[in-house]
Amino acid sequence: xxxxxxxxxxxxxxxxxxxxxxxxxxxxxxxxxxxxxxxxxxxxxxxxxxxxxxxxxxxxxxxxxxxxxxxxxxxxxxxxxxxxxxxxxxxxxxxxxxxxxxxxxxxxxxxxxxxxxxxxxxxxxxxxxxxxxxxxxxxxxxxxxxxxxxxxxxxxxxxxxxxxxxxxxxxxxxxxxxxxxxxxxxxxxxxxxxxxxxxxxxxxxxxxxxxxxxxx
DNA sequence: GCGACAG
DNA sequence: ATCTTGTCGC
Numbered sequence: 001x002x003x004x005x006x007x008x009x010x011x012x013x014x015x016x017x018x019x020x021x022x023x024x025x026x027x028x029x030x031x032x033x034x035x036x037x038x039x040x041x042x043x044x045x046x047x048x049x050x051x052x053x054x055x056x057x058x059x060x061x062x063x064x065x066x067x068x069x070x071x072x073x074x075x076x077x078x079x080x081x082x083x084x085x086x087x088x089x090x091x092x093x094x095x096x097x098x099x100x101x102x103x104x105x106x107x108x109x110x111x112x113x114x115x116x117x118x119x120x121x122x123x124x125x126x127x128x129x130x131x132x133x134x135x136x137x138x139x140x141x142x143x144x145x146x147x148x149x150x151x152x153x154x155x156x157x158x159x160x161x162x163x164x165x166x167x168x169x170x171x172x173x174x175x176x177x178x179x180x181x182x183x184x185x186x187x188x189x190x191x192x193x194x195x196x197x198x199x200x201x202x203x204x205x206x207x208x209x210x211x212x213x214x215x216x
Numbered sequence: 217g218c219g220a221c222a223g
Numbered sequence: 224a225t226c227t228t229g230t231c232g233c
């Protein structure tokens with residue numbers, strides 16, 4: 001499968017993305033992440049989905065799955081690399097979360113279909129993309145005060161926001177995945193990131209997936 | 217052709 | 224992301 005046809009798949013699936021708040025009371029929010037272990041040809045990986053109560057942020061459940069990750073990392077096609085294992089982990093959850101926060105972009109993607117959008121459409125669940133660095137788009141610098149934000153623009157449209165979650169730290173790039181609006185995505189991320197720059201559910205999923213591949 | 221490029 | 228050591232700062 002070449003990137004041209006994968007890009008076509010993304011453009012087609014992107015038509016299903018919903019950019020308005022389409023969910024009820026949020027009681028359970030999950031963080032998702034995938035860690036890898038270098039090897040010969042493919043890589044051994046582990047996906048983790050950590051479910052937290054909201055807004056209390058108490059960990060309720062966790063699913064970890066180990067497996068091979070064959071697809072390479074290609075900017076703009078991260079979901080084809082991480083979604084397979086994440087989907088397996090999702091299927092093992094005893095209780096379905098109300099929303100997922102993914103470690104990567106959502107709408108802030110060349111074809112408006114980053115990992116968070118793909119996960120949302122594939123699993124049919126509200127999602128938010130929360131990346132530590134930028135894939136595409138532009139934003140205006142702003143005072144690094146918790147809560148401050150700046151629109152992330154791409155081809156003249158607002159695809160998300162650069163958001164400061166802690167005083168003095170670099171912003172996170174937050175964009176809608178599926179069934180969540182741009183502004184609500186920011187509010188939710190801020191409510192999940194109180195103590196650290198990265199939202200608690202993602203921090204937990206990151207730590208646990210790393211542990212699972214032996215990155216102690 | 218050159219530079220950029222989630223994880 | 225992973226591979227790696229020390230180092231600056233609260």
